[in-house]
Amino acid sequence: MDLAIPLVLGALAVIVVTAFAPRLGIAAPLILVVVGVAVSFLPFVSAVELEPELILGGVLPPLLYSSAVSMPTMDFRRDFKLIGGLSVILVIVTAVIIGWVLYLVVPDINLPMGIALGAIISPTDAVATSIVKRLGVSPRIVTILEGESLLNDASALVVLRSAVAAMAGAVSLGHVAWDFVYAVVVAVAVGFVVGRVSLLLRSRIKDPVLNTAASFVVPFVAYLPAEHLGASGLVAVVVTGLVMGQGAPRYLRPQDRRAEESNWRTVELLLEGAVFLLMGLELFGLVTEVHEEHQSAMKAVMIAAVAFVGVLVVRTAFLVPFLFALRRDRRELKQQRAALARAQERLDQGLPSFSGGPFPPGRGPGGRTLSDREKRRLKRRAERERKRRGGMDADQLAARKTRVQQFIDRRVADIDYLTGEPLGAKQGVVLVWAGMRGVVTLAAAQTLPETVTGNDDYHRALLVLIAFIVAAGSLFLQGGSLGWVVRHLGLASEDAGAARAERQQLVAELAGTAAAECARDDLTRADGSAYDPGVVDLVRRESVRIVDENGFDLVPGTENTRYDQYRELRIRVIRAQRDELLRIRDVGTYSADALGDVLEYLDADEIGIELRGAHDEDDPAPRAAE
Incomplete structure (x- = not known):
């Protein structure tokens, strides 16, 4: 009973704050932290101290899984260079530089302690993503911030673990490097296997409730064996979340995916709100402990200020050259775009597709002039290509042409995406200012040991309080002003016209798929009988109208056979459209938002038709005539 009351009150606080935060124009996590801080100083509230395993092993796995499932893997792949740099290289650089700075300016902090604190405050929090989404910032910036927050937690924890070991003088640079590589490689293997196996097993579960329940177990099935093997x-x-998000439309029924999405949004809301509330509740206990050890918390405030400024400076210094490099890459991408257009012309003419790579003749990456040796090597490759084509039959040539066409289409779509949404100075400012610290920082601080052998100057409470101040300060300073920064830079967009036009274009493409499916020569029912021509014509027309207008007003007729045919053929056409949509997704010619919206339309149509069919079977009453 004692535990039930705070749980109920906490859940109510999360619900109420989340409901009223949009009216106040303030992000809900910021309000929840304030509420937690205020409650922590009430005289009848005991000091709260979070168990790190509760956050790292109980809360973060489902939160990261939920974010990864909804992550557009196509966009994640396109910006993986920048995401990887922010989530790995920047974390390591931040930890080392902040460690050196604190070691030089704070007498009580030695180098390993400084690096440990730098590792703790280096990972960003996903709360920035929800803020920039609401402001209408470019989807590319949202993807970069979300991808960074998904991956940098593991990098920070590996560096932190090595720094804690260094406090006792038992670590080497080689050991740190091996530990990091092992943690990532093994974790990727475990996550991929768990994701694929989960898709195969869940595709056999036909009850949406059981399927959703199984999804709640998946993140822990991935987390526990990886941790047992010493990986991340x-x-x-x-x-696992990325694999599930990419494969779910192919393996899981629309009912299962929509039920899972709704339930996971609820879980994500409660867990994320709870950790920010608990973050605020910890403040009183931290201040009390530091005051007992150091007589004042002002020391922690001053050190936190130095660390906070240092984090922003390092992030800015890292992003500036990276963005300049991306600008240089844009020029190279435009050259590749022209070369791919020439390759497309050769492919349309039936000529060998290989012409020395996706660069102008005689040129390499960045417009560099190729040496004679490189030209000869490319010429030999082209000759081998022609010989291989000469030994292929018609089917092999057609299959090869299809693969080449897919490569060209995907690469062109990638180039159009990267050049169509450039990252300039304004976008760089948003990426810097949106790098807020949050729950992961506090959870990582809680993993610090109570004592360190051979290090009498180690003050755990001080380090944890510094981490709290940096996290809370960044949330309020950066999170509270991020909206103003985005609007001041002119990056906020509320124009839905372009998005609507893109969806209409995608819908028109899928309408062609529906027409082609209805016009197939082998279009027969499951029992081998032919469809009624009137039903086929009706399905063809409805397939275009339903998806385009997102509506369904067909009144079933009195002829059950025709209606059964209609329902069967409509579902068949919708599934053909979904297959085509997933093919288009893999190529990447449309944005993730447009693809997601149209996929929801198709799912809703299929669910509605299947539900209507089930109701008709339960209630075989006479129906109105057409």
């Missing part, structure tokens, strides 16, 4: 359980969870 969080990376394994993220990889």
Whole structure:
């Protein structure tokens, strides 16, 4: 009973704050932290101290899994260079530089302690993603921030573990490097296997309730074995989520995916709100403990200020050259775009597709002039290509042409995406200012040991309080002003016209798929009988109208056979459209938002038709005539 009351009150606080936060124009996590801080100083509230395993092993796996499932893997792949740099290289650089700075300016902090604190405050929090989404910022910026927050937790924890070991003088640079590589490689393997096996097993579960219940277990199935093997359980969870999100439309029924999405949004809301509330509740206990050890918390405030400024400076210094490099890559991408257009012309003419790579003749990456040796090597490759084509039959040539066409289409779509949404100075400012710290920082601080052998100057409470101040300060300073920054830079967009036009274009493409499916020569029912021509014509017309207008007003007729045919053929056409949509998704010619919206339309149509069929079977009453 004692535990039930705070749980109920906490859940109510999360629900109420989340409901009223949009009216106040303030992000719900910020309000929840304030509420937690206020409650922590009430005289009848005991000091709260979080168990790190509760956050790292109980809360973060489902939160990261939920974010990874909804992550557009196509966009994640396109910006993986920047995401990887922010989530790995920047974390390591931040930890080392902040460690050196604190070691030089704070007498009580030695180098390993400084690096440990730097590792704790280096990972960003996903709360920034929800803020920039609401402001209408470019989807590319959202993907980069979300991808960074998914992967940098593991990098920070590996560096932190090595720094804690260094406090006792028992670590080497080689050991740190091996530990990091092992943690990532094994975690990726575990996550991929768990994701694929989960898809295969869940595809056999036909009850949406049981399927959703199984999804709640998946993140822990990925986390626990990876941690047992000494790898990063969080990376394994993220990889599993990416695999599940990519494969779910192919393996799981629309009912299962929509039920899972709704339930996971509820879980994500409560867990994320709870950890920010608990973050605020910890403040009183931290201040009390530091005051007992150091007589004042002002020391922690000053050190936190230095660390906070240092984090922003390092992040800015890292992003500036990275963005300049991306600008240089844009020029190279435009050259590749022109070369791919020439390759497309050769393919349309039936000529060998290989012409020395996706660059102008005689040129390499960045417009570099190729040496004679490189030209000869490319010429030999082209000759081998022609010989291989000469030994292929018609089917092999057609299959090869299809693969080449897919490569060209995908690469062109990638180039159009990267050049169509460039990352300039304004976008760089948003990426810097949106790098807020949050729950992961506090959870990582809680993993610090109570004592360190051979290090009498180690003050755990001080380090944890510094981490709290940096996290809370970044949430309020950066999170509270991020909206103003985005609007001041002119990056906020509320124009839905372009998105609507893109969806209409995608819908028109899928309408062609529906027409082609209805016009197939082998279009027969499951029992081998032919469809009524009137039903086929009706399905063809309805397939275009339903998806385009997102409506369904067909009144079933009195002829059950025709209606059964209609329902069967409509579902068949919808599934053909979904297959085509997933093919288009793999190529990447449309945005993730447009693909997601149209997929929801198709799922809703199929669910509605199947539900209507089930109701008709339960209630065989006469129906109105057409």
